[in-house]
Amino acid sequence: MSDFAQSVKQQADIVKVIEGYVRLRKAGATNYSGLCPFHKEKSPSFSVHAVRQFFHCFGCGVSGDVFTFVSKMENVSFPEAVRIVAQKCGIPLPKKEYSSPEEAAEARMRRKLLDLHEAATVWFEQQLAAPEGAVAREYLTGRGLDAKGIKEFRIGYAPDGFNGLRDYLGKQADVETLRASGLFSQKEHEDGTMGPLYDRFRKRVTFPIANEGGRVIAFTARTLETGEKAGAKYINSPETPLYTKGQVLFNLDKAKGAIRTAGFALLVEGQMDCISVYLRGIQNVIATSGTAFTEMQVNTLKRHTTQLAVNFDPDAAGANAAEKSISLLTEEGFDLKIVTLEDGLDPDRYIRERGLEAYVKAIRGARRQADYLIERARQQFPGQSAEQKVKAMNFLLPHIRRIPQKLVRDQFAADAAQKLGIDSAVLREELRQAALKRQDHIEVKASALTEVERVLLRALAVVDPEFEQVRRMAAQALTEQPALFEALPCCSALVELAQRQAADPMEAVQDEGQRARLAEALLGETKSPGVGEVFSALQEIQERAIGAQLRAIRAQITEAERRADHAETAVLTQQKLELDRALRKLHHQKPPED
Secondary structure, three states, rough: OOHHHHHHHHOOOOHHHHHHOOOEOOOOOEEEEEEOOOOOOOOOEEEEEEOOEEEEOOOOOOOOOHHHHHHHOOOOOHHHHHHHHHHHOOOOOOOOOOOOHHHHHHHHHHOOOOOHHHHHHHHHHHHHHHHHHHHHHHHHHOOOOOHHHHHOOOOEEOOHHHHHHHHHHHOOOOOOHHHHHHOOOOOEOOOOEEOEEEEEEOEEEEEEEOOOOOOOOEEEEEOOOHHHHOOOOOOOOOOOOOOOOHHEEEEEHHHHOOOOHHHOOEEEEOOOHHHHHHOOOOOOOEEEOOOOHHHHHHHHHOOOEEEEEOOOOOOOHHHHHHHHHHHHHHHHOOEEEEEHHHHOHHHHHHHHOOHHHHHHHHHHHOOOOHHHHHHHHHHHHOOOHHHHHHHHHHHHHEEEEHOOOOOHHHHHHHHHHHHHHHHHHHHHHHHHHHHHHOOOOOOOOOOOOOHHHHHHHHHOOOOOOHHHHHHHHHHHHHHOOOOOOOOOHHHHHHHHOOOOOOOHEEEEEEOOHHHHHHHHHHOOOOOOOOOOHHHHHHHHHHHHHHHHHHHHHHHHHHHHHHHOOOOHHHHHHHHHHHHHHHEEEEEEEEOOOO
C-alpha cells in the first residue's frame, strides 16, 4: 500500500463511507449493523467496527477495510477505490506524474473538456427554464416527465440559434478546445479554409450522456421541428477525446447500485425508454443509445453483472439489434432473458400507458434466450416444409454456436427440434451434431422419397378411371386439410396433381425438382395403389401431425409449469387430452371398401 493510500485509510471514517451505501444502526459501543449489500437478506448480518475500521458479513463471509468495501461496491480497482475514498473524505489527490509532455497535454485537454460539458449542461438547463424553452417543456410533459425527473437527468434545451452556446463557452476556452469538444460544427469554404464555429445542437431537447463516474461527456439531442427542417430525429455528439459511442452505457452511473441489488440489469434501446422506466421505479435499467452492444460495452457491464433482461423495441430494427446483442452477450457467458411487450409497444409507451405493475409482470415473464430465438425462427420461416425448417435451423445455428457450454448447446438444439416440429430423425441429428460441433450452417440434401410420398404421388397421378376412387380420396384429403401435407418435400407436386387439368400428370407439375420426385415414384410403379394403401398413407400423415402437436403442447406445459402458471397449465393439459383422444380414434379407423 502506497504512502498516500495509507494516509487516506488513516483519515477515512469507514462508518461514514459505508453509510453512503448502506443504512447502518448502532449495535453496541463500537459496532454498527445493517443489511449486507453483497447478498440478499432480510435480517442484518453485516457489521462495521468503528474502532478497528473494518467490516464483516456473517451471512456471506465478505470482510475487509474501507478500500475493499468501495472496490466491491463500485466494481473498481484498488487505485480507483483509493481515489474514490479520498474524494469522499475531501482529501486532495497527489499530482499525477506523466510519462511524456504529450500525455500531460492530453490529460489537460480532457479536464478542460469535462469542464466545458458541465458548463454546457448547466446552460442547456437554463435555456429549458427560460421562456424560449416553453415548447421543449411542453414536449417533455407530453412524454410523462415532471420537473423532478427533468432535474434528475439534467435534461435541457438547445435554442434555435447558431451562436448562443458558442458565445457562452467562448469565455471559458479557446477555439481549439471548443472544436475538440464536439459541441460545435464548422463548414469548409471553397478555398479550403474553415468557417467559424457554430452550435451543433439547435432547437432540440438535450439529454446528457455521463461516464460511469457521473461526469457529462456527450449529448443526445432530439429535434422539436417537423417536416423538411427537422433533420434527423436524434443527433449525438461526435466521438471526442472524452466520448466513444461504443464504450458508454447510458445511465450506468445511476443504475449500477440498483443492478447490484436486483442481481440483474434491464437493457433497453433508447434513452427515453431508459429514463421513463427509471423514473417509475425500475432503477437497474441501462440503454445502448439505439445501437447493438459492442464488445467494450459488454466488458463494462460484465464488471457489474452477467444476468441481463433485454427489452428492445419490437420493430425490425429493434429485433435485429436484439439478435446482434444476444450473439455477443451469449459468447461472453451472459445469462439472457428477452422481454416482449404486448401490442408492439416500446418500454416508454408501455409503462406510461399500462403502468409499472404491468411492466414488472412483463419483465418477470421474460422468455429464455432459446425460446425467443426459436419463436423468431418460426416467424421468419413459417410453414412445415423441410426447406423452411432447414432455413429456421440455419437462422438458429450461429446463435447456438456461440454458447460456451456444450450441454446448453445440446439442450437448445433439442428444444429447437421440438418446437420447430422437426420430425425427421435425419434433420434432428443434423441439428444436434451441428450444435455440438459449433457449426453455423448445415446443408441437407434432398432425401429419397418416403413410402407415404410414393403412394400419394401415384394416387394423384392416376389416369385409369378404374382407380378414380384412390385419386379422389387423396385429392379430398389434400383439399380439406392442406396443412397436414406442408411438411412433405413433394407437397407442391401433390397440390398441382390434385388440381391438374392435363391428362399427363408430368405436364401438371411445373418445378423441375418436383417433377423428378414424381418421375421417381412413377418409374418404380407396377400398378396403381389400392384404397387400403392410400388410407394408410393418409392415416400416417395425420398421426405425424397429431404427434407434432403433442410434442409442442408438452413443451408449452413444461414452460408453463416453470413459470408456475397454473391456469395456462390446465388449459394446455386439456388440449393434450383432446389430442390423445384424437390419436386413439385415428388408430381405430378402418379403410373404406374398394
